[in-house]
Amino acid sequence: MARANLLLSADLERAFADAQSGKLRYVKVSIDDESFVLSAVGAAAEPRADVEQLVTTHLDAQQASFVLLCVDTNVAALRWVLLAFVPESVSVRDRMLYSSSRDSLKKQLGLNYFAGEFHATELSEVTWESFLEARKKQAADAPLSESERLLKEAAKLERDTNVKSSAMGVVPFEITQNVRDKLRLLQDNKFDWIAMKLSEDNESVEVVKSLESVELIDVPATLDRRSPSFVAYRYRAPGATSLIFMYVCPEDSPVRLKMVYSTCKATVLAVANEELNIKFDHTVSSVSSCL
Template identity: 25%
Template sequence: MSHQTGIQANAELMKYFGKCRDGKIRVLKVSIENEQLTLSKYQPVKGTWEQDFDKYVPSLIEDEIPCYILYRFDSTNSLGHEWLLLSWSPDNAAVRHKMLYASTKATLKQEFGSSHIKDEMHATSKDEVSLKGYKAHVSGVNAPAPLTDREEALKELQQNEHEPNYSTDSRQSTMGGVAFPITETAKQGIFDLQRGSYNYLQFKIDLEEEQINLSKAAVITLTQLPEQVPNDEARYHLYIFKHTHEGDHMESMVFIYSMPGYKCSIKERMLYSSCKGQFLDIIEKMGLEIAKRLEIDDGKELTEEFLYDEIHPKRNLHRPAFAKPKGPPNRGAKRITKAQSTQ
């Protein structure tokens, strides 16, 4: 994952990242100071992670000043203890600061180690930065999204399709789309996109693990969009296209499936093509309304004019009347034939 802002952890913080995994540190606060990720505060383990949460976390945040908080759970994986990455970005913070922290979060995750982060949470108000707020976040992530009338009808249709039907009028699909699960990090990225933390997400299929991962999350400009598209690998992208249409400001969610021709393996081309429909179903059930679905083979296609024309296609309201084509020139006078009567 590339650095989006150029801001990286300073030497002290990088050294502490290695030290804090010894099991003695419960929480650390990271801030952006002098264009660097800097260690602000830390606290040791006292009780269980639930007992320590309200004791430490609320006191680490400040009004109007974003920060990152890395909080250690008691659970472990093959690499050691698992952590929560909490992004504090209050609503009354300066827009520049909120964008800076949002676009630097991917760098922090990479330098701390994404595999150590079990969960991510974005908080904008103080009541969220508590044990009760975190548990509400967990319940919201795990709870299934409510279905619309259309989705209920689609679900019923899909259930009916799986029931045996051997009549002569039945038509069965021989092969459906492949349904790879999306990771928790990918789900959290989608929630963060909805909250406004990002305007761009990129997803990659892990061919070995058979799951869809979040490979990039950032705040970018439209001119930076083409360079996000790899020229040798397939990807899924979500981008919020901000524009004006007929005097109204609009923010349209665009899904982009990029496949750079035959530079990818046959397996990769088939999996991305097969997983696309199921992936779109998942993100739409999470509450994202896709204004346009695009397929491209080169990032250079993603210009402002191209996106605008795809979302607002021009309509031809004045169709010309049909004009009978002229006959070939110099064909002579039209001949009139007359049937002869038989005697």
């Protein structure tokens, strides 16, 4: 089955970043118009009661959705279980869409945040015990491969930086003044394309390319396919424009570099959103050798 490659809405990206504070038990996600969108959130209180509230208040026995639920909100590095709730009564298209897009959702939010997943077709299957069992099952999987061990190390590096979106107290990466200036020009319609990369010491974000005009058809040729980068792009459609933030990473990039960029993404977005008041309509993460 082909895997759906949907966009991640800016509201969902911000909500999931804010959820790392431990104040939320779950984040509900729906698919709307080829995008993952925020549907609902639930505050963290008593775990079993939180799941019961999710079922009675936010799940519809006739509608598919995803739920990201935090099993333990009292630890520094939160881990989430992904529920794909897909009732038998939904259309074949929706069943295929939700089934094929799970990996895309996890990759765009960050694979290392997830500690398990399960599938349910009826409300009665969505219980606190189901989430616990999903986490237990993943923990009992086969021994880690070499690449998985590297990912685990990189995940620890990511957690140690304590990136919490706009709620963070210390920004672990410096955003240079040139980046701020160019993003403001993007906001003022002076540029369509701002490409950014980490410096050689991986401590600051710098502008590497800025273009006044880039047509959608030219995006693949404009992207740097050799090393990871961030791109702020203004897509100009007839009668409207959209601001898109892209994290692009070649598949063969070193695992550690991938994770450093994945961590840094939250810092760049926080500066854009909170300091510069730039609200991206979509965020796209592509870990691939081609687009």
